[in-house]
Amino acid sequence: MELDELKSLWQNQQLVGKAHSEQDIQAILKQKTNPILKRIYDKFFLEMGISSIIVACITGAYIYQQNYALAMMSILVSGLIGSVYWLIYKQVNINFSLDSLKVALSKMERLFNIYDKLLKYVRYMLGIGFCIGITIGYFINKKPFEFNLKFFVLLTAIVPISIVLSYPMKWLIDYMYGQHIQELKGAYLELNDLEK
Amino acid sequence: MEQVFTKLITENQGIIHKVCNIYCKNEGDRADLFQEIILQLWKSYESFQGRSKISTWMYRIALNTAITSFRKQKKNKVQQQLSIQEFQIPDVRPDEDFEEKLATLYQAIRQLSKVERAVIMLYLEDKSYQEMAEILGISESNVGVKLNRVKKKLKKIIKPELYGVR
Missing domain, CATH: 1.10.10.10 (Winged helix-like DNA-binding domain superfamily/Winged helix DNA-binding domain)
Structure with missing residues (x-):
C-alpha cells in the first residue's frame, strides 16, 4: 500500500460511537485541571505575591522607624526582583494560540534551564547573600565588617545544610518530571537539528 | 461566546480525537488530554481572530498541548465522567x-x-x-x-x- 492510500485510510476514518455533545464540552469547560505548566505559573505568581507582601511589611517597618535609606533600598531591591520575575515569565509563558510547536518547545526548554540554574544558585545563595549583605552594610554604615563569632558559626552551619538539601530536591524533580523533561528536550533538539 | 465555542468544538472534535489517539495509548490518558486541549482552546478562543484557518488553529493548540503537557503514566483507568466510546x-x-x-x-x-x-x-x-x-x-x-x-x-x-x- 502506498502512502497515499494510508492518507485515504486516515481521512476516511470516522469517529463513531457517542461523540461529545455540546453539553459534554460545556461540562469540560467547568472542570478544573492541574497541568504542570499551570502549577509552575501558579507557583511563580505565588512566590511573587508572598515576596511583595514581605517587602511591603519590611518597608513599612523601616518607614515607621524613619529609616528611609533602608526603606528605599528594600523598594529598589523588590522592584529589581519583580522585574526579573516578569522578564522570566515573558520568556517562558507559552501562548498556545500563537506560538508554533518550535517556539513552545523552546520556551519549555528555557523554563527548565532557568529552574535548573536556580537550583544550582540556591546551593550558594546564602554565601553570596552574606557577601552582598556585608558590602551593602559597609556602604551604608561606612564602617568595616565587625566579626561576630556566633553569627559566623550559624552561617557556616546553614550554608552546608542548604547545599546538602538541594540534592534531594534535584532528585525529587528528576524523579517526578525527569522523563518528561528529557522527552521535551528530545523534541526540541529534533526540530532544531532540522534547521541546522 | 461559550455557545459558539462549544458548537465549533463539537463540529470539529475529530481533530482533537485524532491528536489524542496518536499521543496516548490508554483511555484515561486520552480523556485527560482531550479535556486539557479543550481548556487550552477555550483560553485561546478570545484571542483567535480568524487570522488562520480554524483547523490550523486547532491543530496548533492540540499539538502544542499534547507534546508539552505532562501526564503521569496511568494504567487503564475507567473514565466515568465522560463516555469513552468516542475515543475508540x-x-x-x-x-x-x-x-x-x-x-x-x-x-x-x-x-x-x-x-x-x-x-x-x-x-x-x-x-x-x-x-x-x-x-x-x-x-x-x-x-x-x-x-x-x-x-x-x-x-x-x-x-x-x-x-x-x-
Missing part, C-alpha cells in the same frame, strides 16, 4: 479490514517520536507545507525534508506483508 478507533464500520489497517496505522504512528507524529498527522490530514510550517514553526523546505524522513520511517515500521508498502 471506529467500531461500527462493517469493513473489518479497514479497521485492522487503521489500527495498524495508529500503532505505527505511535512508534514515531512526538515531533514525527505531528508531521505525519498533518501530512495525512492533507495540510499544505505552508500550514505545516506555520504549525510546527520550521521553514517549508525543512518540512519537506522532515516529511520525507518520516515517510521512510513509517514505511519501515508498517509491516510490508500486511500492507505491501513499497
Whole structure:
C-alpha cells in the first residue's frame, strides 16, 4: 500500500460511537485541571505575591522607624526582583494560540534551564547573600565588617545544610518530571537539528 | 461566546480525537488530554481572530498541548465522567479490514517520536507545507525534508506483508 492510500485510510476514518455533545464540552469547560505548566505559573505568581507582601511589611517597618535609606533600598531591591520575575515569565509563558510547536518547545526548554540554574544558585545563595549583605552594610554604615563569632558559626552551619538539601530536591524533580523533561528536550533538539 | 465555542468544538472534535489517539495509548490518558486541549482552546478562543484557518488553529493548540503537557503514566483507568466510546478507533464500520489497517496505522504512528507524529498527522490530514510550517514553526523546505524522513520511517515500521508498502 502506498502512502497515499494510508492518507485515504486516515481521512476516511470516522469517529463513531457517542461523540461529545455540546453539553459534554460545556461540562469540560467547568472542570478544573492541574497541568504542570499551570502549577509552575501558579507557583511563580505565588512566590511573587508572598515576596511583595514581605517587602511591603519590611518597608513599612523601616518607614515607621524613619529609616528611609533602608526603606528605599528594600523598594529598589523588590522592584529589581519583580522585574526579573516578569522578564522570566515573558520568556517562558507559552501562548498556545500563537506560538508554533518550535517556539513552545523552546520556551519549555528555557523554563527548565532557568529552574535548573536556580537550583544550582540556591546551593550558594546564602554565601553570596552574606557577601552582598556585608558590602551593602559597609556602604551604608561606612564602617568595616565587625566579626561576630556566633553569627559566623550559624552561617557556616546553614550554608552546608542548604547545599546538602538541594540534592534531594534535584532528585525529587528528576524523579517526578525527569522523563518528561528529557522527552521535551528530545523534541526540541529534533526540530532544531532540522534547521541546522 | 461559550455557545459558539462549544458548537465549533463539537463540529470539529475529530481533530482533537485524532491528536489524542496518536499521543496516548490508554483511555484515561486520552480523556485527560482531550479535556486539557479543550481548556487550552477555550483560553485561546478570545484571542483567535480568524487570522488562520480554524483547523490550523486547532491543530496548533492540540499539538502544542499534547507534546508539552505532562501526564503521569496511568494504567487503564475507567473514565466515568465522560463516555469513552468516542475515543475508540471506529467500531461500527462493517469493513473489518479497514479497521485492522487503521489500527495498524495508529500503532505505527505511535512508534514515531512526538515531533514525527505531528508531521505525519498533518501530512495525512492533507495540510499544505505552508500550514505545516506555520504549525510546527520550521521553514517549508525543512518540512519537506522532515516529511520525507518520516515517510521512510513509517514505511519501515508498517509491516510490508500486511500492507505491501513499497
